[in-house]
Amino acid sequence: MDGSDLPISRLTLPEAAAERLRALIIEGDLPPGARLNERELSERLGVSRTPLREAFRMLAGDGLLVQLPNRGAQVVALSRDDVRHAFELMAVLEGLAGELAAARVTDDDLAELHTLQAEMEAAHGRRDLPAYYAINRAIHDRLSAIAGNPILAHTYRTLNARLHALRFRSNLNVAKWNQAVAEHRDMIAALAVRDGAALRDLLIRHVRAKQQVVLETMNNEEDPGAK
Amino acid sequence: MDGSDLPISRLTLPEAAAERLRALIIEGDLPPGARLNERELSERLGVSRTPLREAFRMLAGDGLLVQLPNRGAQVVALSRDDVRHAFELMAVLEGLAGELAAARVTDDDLAELHTLQAEMEAAHGRRDLPAYYAINRAIHDRLSAIAGNPILAHTYRTLNARLHALRFRSNLNVAKWNQAVAEHRDMIAALAVRDGAALRDLLIRHVRAKQQVVLETMNNEEDPGAK
DNA sequence: CTGTTGCATTTTGTATACAATATGCCAAAG
DNA sequence: CTTTGGCATATTGTATACAAAATGCAACAG
Numbered sequence: 157m158d159g160s161d162l163p164i165s166r167l168t169l170p171e172a173a174a175e176r177l178r179a180l181i182i183e184g185d186l187p188p189g190a191r192l193n194e195r196e197l198s199e200r201l202g203v204s205r206t207p208l209r210e211a212f213r214m215l216a217g218d219g220l221l222v223q224l225p226n227r228g229a230q231v232v233a234l235s236r237d238d239v240r241h242a243f244e245l246m247a248v249l250e251g252l253a254g255e256l257a258a259a260r261v262t263d264d265d266l267a268e269l270h271t272l273q274a275e276m277e278a279a280h281g282r283r284d285l286p287a288y289y290a291i292n293r294a295i296h297d298r299l300s301a302i303a304g305n306p307i308l309a310h311t312y313r314t315l316n317a318r319l320h321a322l323r324f325r326s327n328l329n330v331a332k333w334n335q336a337v338a339e340h341r342d343m344i345a346a347l348a349v350r351d352g353a354a355l356r357d358l359l360i361r362h363v364r365a366k367q368q369v370v371l372e373t374m375n376n377e378e379d380p381g382a383k
Numbered sequence: 384m385d386g387s388d389l390p391i392s393r394l395t396l397p398e399a400a401a402e403r404l405r406a407l408i409i410e411g412d413l414p415p416g417a418r419l420n421e422r423e424l425s426e427r428l429g430v431s432r433t434p435l436r437e438a439f440r441m442l443a444g445d446g447l448l449v450q451l452p453n454r455g456a457q458v459v460a461l462s463r464d465d466v467r468h469a470f471e472l473m474a475v476l477e478g479l480a481g482e483l484a485a486a487r488v489t490d491d492d493l494a495e496l497h498t499l500q501a502e503m504e505a506a507h508g509r510r511d512l513p514a515y516y517a518i519n520r521a522i523h524d525r526l527s528a529i530a531g532n533p534i535l536a537h538t539y540r541t542l543n544a545r546l547h548a549l550r551f552r553s554n555l556n557v558a559k560w561n562q563a564v565a566e567h568r569d570m571i572a573a574l575a576v577r578d579g580a581a582l583r584d585l586l587i588r589h590v591r592a593k594q595q596v597v598l599e600t601m602n603n604e605e606d607p608g609a610k
Numbered sequence: 611c612t613g614t615t616g617c618a619t620t621t622t623g624t625a626t627a628c629a630a631t632a633t634g635c636c637a638a639a640g
Numbered sequence: 641c642t643t644t645g646g647c648a649t650a651t652t653g654t655a656t657a658c659a660a661a662a663t664g665c666a667a668c669a670g
Contacts, residue, residue: 168452169654170440194622204655205622206433213397213437217444219534225395226622226661241534244483248475256471307446307468311538396624421652431625432652453631453652 169203170210176201177211181220181231184323188233192221219318234322236374242319243367249312250296250363251356254343256303258352265302266348269295273344280337285328295340299347324373332369336362396430397437403428404438408447408458411550415460419448446545461549463601469546470594476539477523477590478583481570483530485579492529493575496522500571507564512555522567526574551600559596563589 167175177197180186198208212229215221221229234242272295279287300309328336339362346355394402404424407413425435439456442448448456461469499522506514527536555563566589573582 193620195620206654206656209623210437210440213440214444217441228622238534241532244479244532245476245535245538248479249472252471252475305468305471307465307542308472311472315534420650422650433624433626436653455652 169207170214173201173203173208173211174214177215178218178220178317181215182317182320182323186231188231188321190231192229192231194228218314220321232318232321234318236371239319239322239370239374240367242315243363243370246312246315246319247360247363247367249308249315250299250359253300253303253305253308253312254347254355254359255352256305256308257299258347258350258355260304261302261347261350265298266344269298269344269347272298273340276340277337280333288333292340319370322370322374324370328369332365335365339365396434397441400428400430400435400438401441404442405445405447405544408442409544409547409550413458415458415548417458419456419458421455445541447548459545459548461545463598466546466549466597466601467594469542470590470597473539473542473546474587474590474594476535476542477526477586480527480530480532480535480539481574481582481586482579483532483535484526485574485577485582487531488529488574488577492525493571496525496571496574499525500567503567504564507560515560519567546597549597549601551597555596559592562592566592 177186186192192212194205194208198205201208212221212223216223216229220232222232223229272291276288276291276295279291300312303309339358343355343358343362346358404413413419419439421432421435425432428435439448439450443450443456447459449459450456499518503515503518503522506512506518527539530536566585570582570585570589573585
């Protein structure tokens with residue numbers, strides 16, 4: 157028996173609702189701090205309150221919602237400290253993914269990553285920030301997959317979703333952008349020679365640099381009185 | 384306004400049910416792979432199916448249950464690979480906690496940890512394994528708290544619960560036990576001199592050693608045909 | 611004018627009824 | 641003897657009704 161005993165992946169209502177909500181949160185349709193009225197949302201999504209509440213529980217487990225007893229659910233609003241803490245974790249998760257990936261990467265994987273890297277440099281060259289982010293994400297997802305640790309991948313993905321809900325429209329300045337692209341080049345190089353320790357350290361520094369960018373963005377945008 | 388605006392921590396039914404279930408799973412009352420009948424469990428816990436199902440969603444988010452569409456929930460059964468993956472993650476989480484703790488530890492914290500270390504050595508001296516485990520856990524929890532990163536602490540706790548559900552009655556052999564106690568001594572020493580990098584590396588090695596013990600235990604106990 | 615109390619309304623929490631799906635068994639065909 | 645089809649039963653999925661709690665407002669006391 158192989159692994160094909162999975163159902164054709166029908167989505168149950170709570171799962172579908174959670175998926176929709178997740179998108180609404182990450183797109184910013186439901187902004188941080190927004191209170192979620194059960195009746196209203198259930199009508200909007202076309203499901204009854206019961207599966208919607210199960211969806212709430214799922215998203216709360218992912219850290220996208222907080223649920224207060226008798227006071228409903230609201231979209232999580234990350235404080236600067238929360239962001240700092242999340243990135244501290246992200247850094248070691250990425251680092252571990254890199255270390256594991258270096259031990260398992262195939263030549264085919266490397267070829268694919270080289271292609272992505274070239275696309276990234278192209279996007280960088282024409283100053284196409286959205287494309288850059290998309291490719292950047294693809295590279296990190298690829299790395300996570302190569303690492304071959306589903307628990308790590310899941311933890312990483314969940315944490316990432318929480319940060320995406322911030323929707324920091326990073327005004328990445330040119331110097332930092334150049335730097336990031338250069339770091340990516342180094343990362344692929346480390347991977348190519350299967351130097352796990354080097355790749356780990358590069359990734360940790362890479363994430364910490366991004367942390368700086370995000371925290372600076374938050375400083376500029378946020379009112380000082382925020383939690 | 385201070386932080387005392389939290390409710391007196393009343394537990395809602397789904398939360399209470401989840402708490403009970405969590406205990407049943409970790410105690411081994413609901414063994415890995417057990418199917419959870421909603422009607423039966425709801426009667427046993429004295430709640431209706433609706434809050435019970437929300438509890439299921441919470442525990443599924445923690446990775447203690449898996450839910451199959453139209454086929455109910457069952458207690459997760461970790462494969463050897465799952466355990467390997469979980470420990471890979473645990474190692475870097477502990478490492479990060481140590482690194483952060485070294486940067487923040489106070490003399491009071493150190494005094495408390497020295498006390499715990501002494502208790503641990505005493506338990507080790509009289510070959511009291513349950514006491515050893517309890518103190519061991521207390522030390523690691525303390526470290527996690529000193530690290531001051533709630534997101535890390537939560538991730539760590541969740542992952543740990545999943546592993547606890549294994550209930551490996553570790554037949555820790557004497558040599559490995561001596562080794563573990565010695566490692567703890569080194570860890571406290573590194574913390575005392577605020578050497579974060581050293582503490583991180585010690586913790587990572589410490590967890591990997593434990594991983595070995597657990598995997599060997601699983602090899603001995605499990606039938607080779609298991610998933 | 612300020613603060614407090616009580617009521618009406620809204621919203622969340624829980625139980626239950628009904629629908630849809632899965633499961634197990636038995637009979638009949640091959 | 642094995643396999644397949646169909647039915648009865650059990651179990652999960654969803655909607656809804658009712659209960660409990662929180663919220664907002666207005667009237668009143670100070």
